[in-house]
Amino acid sequence: MPRTASDLFEGYHVKVYRYFLRTVGSHDVAQDLTQELFLRVVRHVTSCSPDREVAWMFRIARNLVVDYRREHPAPPLPLAEAFGARTEATQIIAFGLSEALRLLTDTDREVFLLREVAGLDYQELAEACDTTPQAVRLRVSRARGRLKALLSRRLSADEDKRRNQDG
Amino acid sequence: MTPNHAEVLSAFFDGETVEADALATSLQEPDAIEYLLEFARLRRAVHEDASRPTEEFCETMRERLARADRQRQSRRRLAQMSLAASLALAAALGGFTVRGVLEPRQLGPRGGGLTQASRAPDRSSGPSAEPVSSPIVNAPDESTRVRPKRAVPSPVLRLRFTEWHDVVL
Numbered sequence: 001m002p003r004t005a006s007d008l009f010e011g012y013h014v015k016v017y018r019y020f021l022r023t024v025g026s027h028d029v030a031q032d033l034t035q036e037l038f039l040r041v042v043r044h045v046t047s048c049s050p051d052r053e054v055a056w057m058f059r060i061a062r063n064l065v066v067d068y069r070r071e072h073p074a075p076p077l078p079l080a081e082a083f084g085a086r087t088e089a090t091q092i093i094a095f096g097l098s099e100a101l102r103l104l105t106d107t108d109r110e111v112f113l114l115r116e117v118a119g120l121d122y123q124e125l126a127e128a129c130d131t132t133p134q135a136v137r138l139r140v141s142r143a144r145g146r147l148k149a150l151l152s153r154r155l156s157a158d159e160d161k162r163r164n165q166d167g
Numbered sequence: 168m169t170p171n172h173a174e175v176l177s178a179f180f181d182g183e184t185v186e187a188d189a190l191a192t193s194l195q196e197p198d199a200i201e202y203l204l205e206f207a208r209l210r211r212a213v214h215e216d217a218s219r220p221t222e223e224f225c226e227t228m229r230e231r232l233a234r235a236d237r238q239r240q241s242r243r244r245l246a247q248m249s250l251a252a253s254l255a256l257a258a259a260l261g262g263f264t265v266r267g268v269l270e271p272r273q274l275g276p277r278g279g280g281l282t283q284a285s286r287a288p289d290r291s292s293g294p295s296a297e298p299v300s301s302p303i304v305n306a307p308d309e310s311t312r313v314r315p316k317r318a319v320p321s322p323v324l325r326l327r328f329t330e331w332h333d334v335v336l
Contacts (some may be wrong), residue, residue, distance in 0.1 A: 004236040009228060018222045032222050038228060042235040046243075115181065116213040122183050141170070141177035148205045149328050 005042035005048060007034035008057060012118075013038070017062055019117045023065050023109070024072075033064050055127035058118050062110060062128060069106075075092060089095035096158075104143055111136060172196050180206045 003011075013145050016037055040060055048056045074142035101109055107129075114128060122133040122140075127135065172193040179185045179193075179201060193199055 004232075005230065006232045007237050009232050013225065013228070014219055016217060018216055022217055027218075030226050035224075035228060036271060038232060042232055046239075083204065083268070097209065116210060117216075119283070122178070136181065137174060137178050140181065141174040144177050144206055145207065147172050147209060148202070150203075150211075151205075 003053065005038060005044070005045050007040055008045070008053065009038050012054070012057060019037070019058070019061055019113050020065070022098075022113050022117065024068060029068070033061070033068065037061055039063055046110045052124075052127065053123035054118070055066050055120060057123075058114055058120060059128040059130075062114070071083070096151045096154040097147065099154065100147050103150055104146055108139055108143035108146065111139040112147070168196050168198050168202060172199070173202060176202050177206065 017034045020033045025031060037060055045061060109151050114125055122136045125136040126133045175189045175193040179190055275324050
């Protein structure tokens with residue numbers, strides 16, 4: 001029996017919100033998009049089979065982001081405050097990650113966030129992004145490689161700055 | 168690290184199925200461990216995110232969705248009942264029609280078509296003459312005459328029909 005929209009909200013609203021927040025960079029917009037997503041879910045939840053509802057829901061989320069981007073083509077707001085990292089080490093990497101995410105292509109950022117934030121597997125990612133699992137595998141790897149490179153650059157730049165301040 | 172090796176490590180890190188030989192080759196790359204550690208750091212940074220929608224927003228959404236779910240379920244139940252009522256009605260009407268068509272044929276045509284008035288006895292053969300057997304069936308008198316039933320629903324069925332009609336409308 002398919003789950004109700006309320007069940008899906010309880011299970012996924014935080015993940016959906018974080019996906020939106022990291023994509024659009026604004027708390028208010030992320031909440032608005034989360035609301036819009038679940039209102040669409042409640043209208044169409046019976047049309048989706050239970051084993052595909054996560055991919056289906058994040059496909060709607062992705063489409064909402066695409067629509068939002070079409071209407072608001074300005075670059076996303078700084079995301080640093082979006083990452084409430086708890087430890088000092090992860091604060092550094094989180095700040096760097098928020099910056100680095102902005103430098104990824106839309107498709108790479110989207111696939112990375114859907115993988116890491118929403119926890120979709122490659123098959124679900126392929127369904128959500130209208131592509132194949134092989135393409136997803138390549139995109140995730142490419143996004144990680146790019147993030148790794150950007151973060152290394154960022155961390156070494158921070159290190160140089162600190163060294164100059166000490167010196 | 169070549170893109171292919173990075174891709175294998177990335178898929179392995181995500182718990183996807185990878186070729187064992189390809190994984191072995193990728194793990195032999197000098198920076199393979201560094202890659203895996205970086206993937207783990209990225210994941211940790213993402214998962215330590217504490218951002219959440221406000222509690223007020225969540226409460227509002229819970230109420231709206233619960234209400235919408237209830238409405239959807241009641242609409243669905245009503246649709247199922249209407250469908251069941253329509254099917255029952257169609258079956259009943261079909262049954263009446265078939266009954267109306269079949270029953271007169273089973274009982275024969277109306278108006279005593281198979282019967283004929285008895286002939287007058289043949290007086291020419293004398294009073295002692297045996298009665299001539301005839302394939303013609305004597306017409307029954309009015310009290311024993313069988314009339315074909317009309318295809319009219321019984322009161323019980325008519326009552327049900329009324330109920331279904333009310334349910335559907």
